[in-house]
Amino acid sequence: MxxxxxxxxxxxxxxxxxxxxxxxxxxxxxGEILKEALEMYIEEWSDYKIAKERLNDPSDEVLxxxxxxxxxxxxxxxxx
Numbered sequence: 001m002x003x004x005x006x007x008x009x010x011x012x013x014x015x016x017x018x019x020x021x022x023x024x025x026x027x028x029x030x031g032e033i034l035k036e037a038l039e040m041y042i043e044e045w046s047d048y049k050i051a052k053e054r055l056n057d058p059s060d061e062v063l064x065x066x067x068x069x070x071x072x073x074x075x076x077x078x079x080x
Contacts, residue, residue: 023030
């Protein structure tokens with residue numbers, strides 16, 4: 001079993017009510033909904049940090065939309 005820790009926090013009523021509604025609709029516990037939401041947030045945050053690092057890296061080439069689409073078509077084997 002995965003080791004776990006407990007966290008306690010106060011939430012605004014509207015967020016609590018939304019979590020409660022989602023849990024009821026999905027027939028899941030509120031804790032499961034919160035865990036899932038936190039996992040998604042952490043994944044998004046990781047993606048954000050990578051994107052920010054790439055934007056600040058002068059050696060990382062930035063493509064125009066047209067260049068990107070041409071490269072994508074080539075990668076997929078599509079004809080231009």
